[in-house]
Amino acid sequence: MKRPPSSAVPGSLEAPVSWVATRLGDAVAWGRKYSIFQYPFVTACCGMEFMSAAAGHHDQDRFGAAFPRFSPRQADMLIVVGTINHKIAPVLKRIYDQMCEPKWVVAFGTCATTGGFYDNYATVQGIDTILPVDVSIAGCPPPPESVFDAIIKLQEKIQKEGWEAVQSLRRHPSIGRTVPPRLRPAEWRRW
Amino acid sequence: MAPVVDQGSAGPLFQELKGKFARDIRAGWQEPPIEVIVIAKNSVARVARHLRDVLGFDALMDLTVVDYLGYPGGKKPARFEAVWYLQSFGSGRRVRLKAAVPDTDPVVPSLTPLFASANWLEREAWDMFGVGFKGHPGLKRILMYEEFSGHPLRKDYPLKEQQPRVEQIHPGVPPFGARPKALGGE
Amino acid sequence: MPEAEKTTMHVNMGPAHPAMHGTIHIGLELEGERVRGSEVEIGYLHRAFEKTVENRTWNQAIPYTDRLNYVSPVINNVGYALAVEKMMGIEVPERGVWIRMALCELSRVTDHLTCNGAMAMELGALTVFVWFIKAREILYGLLEEATGARLTVSWARIGGVTGDLTEKFLAGLPEAIKMTRQTVAEGNKLLVNNRIFIDRTRGIGALTRDEVVSHAITGPLGRASGLNYDVRRDLPYLAYDQVKFEVPLGVNGDVYDRFMVRVNEIEQSLRIIEQCLEKLPAGPVSADDQRVTLPAKTQVYTEMDPLIHHFKLLMPGHGIRPPAGEVYQAVEGANGELGFYIVSGGTDRPWRVRVRPPCFFPMSALSKMIEGGLVADVVPAFGSINMIAGELDR
Numbered sequence: 001m002k003r004p005p006s007s008a009v010p011g012s013l014e015a016p017v018s019w020v021a022t023r024l025g026d027a028v029a030w031g032r033k034y035s036i037f038q039y040p041f042v043t044a045c046c047g048m049e050f051m052s053a054a055a056g057h058h059d060q061d062r063f064g065a066a067f068p069r070f071s072p073r074q075a076d077m078l079i080v081v082g083t084i085n086h087k088i089a090p091v092l093k094r095i096y097d098q099m100c101e102p103k104w105v106v107a108f109g110t111c112a113t114t115g116g117f118y119d120n121y122a123t124v125q126g127i128d129t130i131l132p133v134d135v136s137i138a139g140c141p142p143p144p145e146s147v148f149d150a151i152i153k154l155q156e157k158i159q160k161e162g163w164e165a166v167q168s169l170r171r172h173p174s175i176g177r178t179v180p181p182r183l184r185p186a187e188w189r190r191w
Numbered sequence: 192m193a194p195v196v197d198q199g200s201a202g203p204l205f206q207e208l209k210g211k212f213a214r215d216i217r218a219g220w221q222e223p224p225i226e227v228i229v230i231a232k233n234s235v236a237r238v239a240r241h242l243r244d245v246l247g248f249d250a251l252m253d254l255t256v257v258d259y260l261g262y263p264g265g266k267k268p269a270r271f272e273a274v275w276y277l278q279s280f281g282s283g284r285r286v287r288l289k290a291a292v293p294d295t296d297p298v299v300p301s302l303t304p305l306f307a308s309a310n311w312l313e314r315e316a317w318d319m320f321g322v323g324f325k326g327h328p329g330l331k332r333i334l335m336y337e338e339f340s341g342h343p344l345r346k347d348y349p350l351k352e353q354q355p356r357v358e359q360i361h362p363g364v365p366p367f368g369a370r371p372k373a374l375g376g377e
Numbered sequence: 378m379p380e381a382e383k384t385t386m387h388v389n390m391g392p393a394h395p396a397m398h399g400t401i402h403i404g405l406e407l408e409g410e411r412v413r414g415s416e417v418e419i420g421y422l423h424r425a426f427e428k429t430v431e432n433r434t435w436n437q438a439i440p441y442t443d444r445l446n447y448v449s450p451v452i453n454n455v456g457y458a459l460a461v462e463k464m465m466g467i468e469v470p471e472r473g474v475w476i477r478m479a480l481c482e483l484s485r486v487t488d489h490l491t492c493n494g495a496m497a498m499e500l501g502a503l504t505v506f507v508w509f510i511k512a513r514e515i516l517y518g519l520l521e522e523a524t525g526a527r528l529t530v531s532w533a534r535i536g537g538v539t540g541d542l543t544e545k546f547l548a549g550l551p552e553a554i555k556m557t558r559q560t561v562a563e564g565n566k567l568l569v570n571n572r573i574f575i576d577r578t579r580g581i582g583a584l585t586r587d588e589v590v591s592h593a594i595t596g597p598l599g600r601a602s603g604l605n606y607d608v609r610r611d612l613p614y615l616a617y618d619q620v621k622f623e624v625p626l627g628v629n630g631d632v633y634d635r636f637m638v639r640v641n642e643i644e645q646s647l648r649i650i651e652q653c654l655e656k657l658p659a660g661p662v663s664a665d666d667q668r669v670t671l672p673a674k675t676q677v678y679t680e681m682d683p684l685i686h687h688f689k690l691l692m693p694g695h696g697i698r699p700p701a702g703e704v705y706q707a708v709e710g711a712n713g714e715l716g717f718y719i720v721s722g723g724t725d726r727p728w729r730v731r732v733r734p735p736c737f738f739p740m741s742a743l744s745k746m747i748e749g750g751l752v753a754d755v756v757p758a759f760g761s762i763n764m765i766a767g768e769l770d771r
Contacts, residue, residue, distance in 0.1 A: 041393060043421070043422050044422055044424075044444070044447065044766065044767055045528060045529060047398075048448060048528055049527075049528060051491075051495075052510060052513075052514060052517070055506070055507050056507045056508075057514040058514075068395075082422070083422060085421070085422065085423055085424060087420055087423065088400065088421040088422075091392055091421075092393075117440070118425065120425040120429050121425055122423050122425040141528050141529065143527065
């Protein structure tokens, strides 16, 4: 998500507003990227490597992505682990639809990314044919180091989406008021 | 070490069953430690009942179907062949029953009254090959989804013909080696 | 019966459920917390193994066999290779046999560790899971040293294996065995006499010996119900008749017995690996058979005949061609008798490869195990089956 170009004229009111909004966006993105709640949609062999990445030896808690939340309402990252076939594809789509914004999708493993070497009547040839995917992890199964590489890349992507994060706050008026056009200096310093 | 398959003489079980069931038992040979017996398809329930009650073969270990359409290794009596693998845990004997199943009448008696494992095994054979099992309490698909049409393990079902259920937001990569559209491909 | 008179409620467990290992759908008819009826639906990981393998050459099928029971991949590889070797009459040399056996048992240990750890986690004992996964990591490191991959090894070939064991592997193995024993002992201290664990697993999901035989359930579940059958002892393959090991048996056939049978099997497998280390003979690891084994690379690059031989083994249309016929080979998978029924048409591709999946049969008995129990008992009962969807749905 690119930030809209700033048409702020120095000295006008827009410049401090967009500066604050950008910093707010960065702060919200920082919070989001270090507290990822995954929904592990585990089907196959990659699940074993997912377990390895989550357990003590290679620890994904270091990245803030420890707790799997087995309810789509409480999760923000749908991590599709393993082969998806046509029988389970509607279930996956439904889980994705049930998740709230902002949400990201990670395709873990070659089968989720492209269908792997299961080029046959039963297998979906990559979940990007049915869902928008943010990060794909290659490997059959990928070693836990690749998983962490993907988490870090996703965190960088989330950080860059900062502006969109603020906009999403604005879409939900129940979450607090929109950023006021003028902030008093005392409030600035709280950041 | 692993013995070579011996397709020579028939074993003792063949003689015994031949004595009882005469015309239903067609051929037999040994593949140590298994004895293979070819039977008529409609006699499998009788033969299996005799094997279970009298000879102590208490488990149906496996049931499958083989599709011989276009088989290069010799002439086969019919398109399908149903294969049952029974085992006796008491005596350690094993027997493989085979029966030719023609395409025109792909129905075989069900072994569900005799063995509890037959239920799901027969559902899978139906799902993958379309071979029916007369007397099965609920013959429906087990590995594929209900909307799937066709029986995938048959030789005339193409390997890559997909029947997707979710609308594709963008189609996948074209198959490897496909000619791009601009150069005259599909 | 009309909706208003029905006393039960239909609740779906799965297919997206943390305790369902991702791919099982159990439709439960619940009356309060009691399960009055259930319908188990599988097939959510059907990847068309059997049809895909009909379109690959005999050796190209081996990576697909890895992904059957993906927690113990070596056993699947070796089972398939043994079946084809039986059909062709190939004898693998002694050293190849013994190292195949050692890695099969190592794979069995990783499978049982994962099963017991996952089952403990689903009952709330997360610590035991983390410890067992730590032990499994060290074994994966060893597997990577020996085969090149942690999980999906594709190690066996028709006629032998890809390569010999390295010095690093042989040096690291005794330490790993000691560490595994220690980890299992620590896990036992937490669970075996734990009142909560016993209450949640004793008497749950029990199957009698007759039910187990009628459902053709073998492996740890069969043995937990008293069925004294182990393919390694009763139909010996590889060199199992030359090693001493016991076959643990249970009494009640409930979840607790299955857990304990697996714990004891880990110990027996470790004993087999130790005996393999002692008795490992020297020599080549792959059969010196023109029909299947690739010639040495030094020869391929320098001499004409090995080059042609190499070409003929790998090009499509040529390659390994077992004679037309059929064969059945059973091995003891981690869940029971894993059988490969292979039909060959005399070409370089298999005509039909049927896998007898050992966890298919306990899954067909799952309804019987959970009916009459509580909803909370579905989780340990299902976890004790060690359902591996790659094998169940193929």
